[in-house]
Amino acid sequence: MPRPHHREQLLPAHSRVRVVGQKTLADDWFVLRKTSFEYCRNDGRWQLMHRETYDRGNGAVLLLFNQERGTVVLTRQFRFPAFVNGCEDGLLVEACAGLLDDDDPLAAIRREAQEETGYAVREPRKIFEAFMSPGSITEKLHFFVAEFDDTDRVGHGGGDLAEGEDIEVLELPLTRAMEMICTGRIQDGKTIMLLQHATLVGLQRL
Numbered sequence: 001m002p003r004p005h006h007r008e009q010l011l012p013a014h015s016r017v018r019v020v021g022q023k024t025l026a027d028d029w030f031v032l033r034k035t036s037f038e039y040c041r042n043d044g045r046w047q048l049m050h051r052e053t054y055d056r057g058n059g060a061v062l063l064l065f066n067q068e069r070g071t072v073v074l075t076r077q078f079r080f081p082a083f084v085n086g087c088e089d090g091l092l093v094e095a096c097a098g099l100l101d102d103d104d105p106l107a108a109i110r111r112e113a114q115e116e117t118g119y120a121v122r123e124p125r126k127i128f129e130a131f132m133s134p135g136s137i138t139e140k141l142h143f144f145v146a147e148f149d150d151t152d153r154v155g156h157g158g159g160d161l162a163e164g165e166d167i168e169v170l171e172l173p174l175t176r177a178m179e180m181i182c183t184g185r186i187q188d189g190k191t192i193m194l195l196q197h198a199t200l201v202g203l204q205r206l
Contacts, residue, residue, distance in 0.1 A: 016040040020048070030056040053138050060109040060142040061097035063194040064119060065174070067147060067203045072177055074191065075116055076168040077159065087187070093170065093180065094188040095195075097141070105142035113146075117169050118157035121146045125206075127197065132189060141190060145198070145206045174198060 011019050018038040026032040032054050038046045064073035076093050083090030098112035106124060113121045124146040131140050159165025172180075177195050180186040186195070198206060 011035075018046075025052065030054060052136060054136055055138045057099045057101070058105075058140045058142070059097055059099045060105045060112065060144060061095050061190045061194065062109045062113050062121065062124060062144040062146060063095045063191075063198060063206075064113065064117065064121070064146055064148045065198060065203050065206060066149060066171075067206075068149075070173055070175070070203060071171050072174050072195070072198065073117055073119065073148065074170045074172060074177065074186075075157075076170060077166060082187075092188050093186045093191065095191045097190060100142075105144075109142070109144050114155065114157075116157050116159050116165075116167050118155035119148050119152045120154045121148070122152060123147070130190075130193070143190070143194060143197075145194070147206070174203060 011022075016039060020036040020038060022033055022035045024031060024033050032052060034050065034052050036048065036050050038048050040046050065071065073096070074093050075096055076091050078090045079087070079092045080090060082092055096109075096113050096116040098108060098116070100108040103111065105126065109124055110121050113119055113124075124144040126142060126144050128143050129140055130143065133139070157167060157169045159167040174195070177186065178199055181192055181195065186192060
């Protein structure tokens with residue numbers, strides 16, 4: 001995946017927010033900024049605040065499912081931030097996902113699904129959007145679901161070697177995946193959201 005091209009941040013105008021100043025703290029792979037602004041509180045008083053935001057662009061995530069078999073396709077890969085924060089081996093089980101880069105969400109999730117899982121996605125359907133860590137990270141995720149069968153497998157997946165990706169592809173019963181949430185074997189937030197949605201709605205109605 002190419003390094004994103006970072007443009008100057010255009011801050012939205014709002015009657016309750018007055019930006020005082022902004023500086024870039026880091027601009028290596030993604031951008032870390034510190035912004036000072038005044039915020040009009042509910043009681044009408046203006047309060048000076050300082051916030052750091054990490055801008056890595058927006059992303060898309062997909063739950064591949066097979067209704068007949070009652071299964072979902074997930075991935076397992078090493079995540080260094082999880083490793084340093086208590087995940088013993090750093091391996092997280094996740095739905096396939098990636099940054100939009102310069103693509104629209106639909107094109108991005110087709111690209112990421114084939115790169116990570118080896119499946120060519122036929123009819124991805126967007127179900128919702130969500131900010132995953134709005135206290136510090138600007139990223140918004142676009143959530144998709146799509147049905148697959150064996151004829152959609154066009155490659156082995158595994159991710160991009162140049163980016164250090166070493167992805168294992170898993171096909172699991174949805175019931176088993178839900179059990180893995182309860183036992184702590186699935187701890188990725190976006191994946192938990194998709195699996196719970198699939199369980200609530202039912203694979204036959206996704």
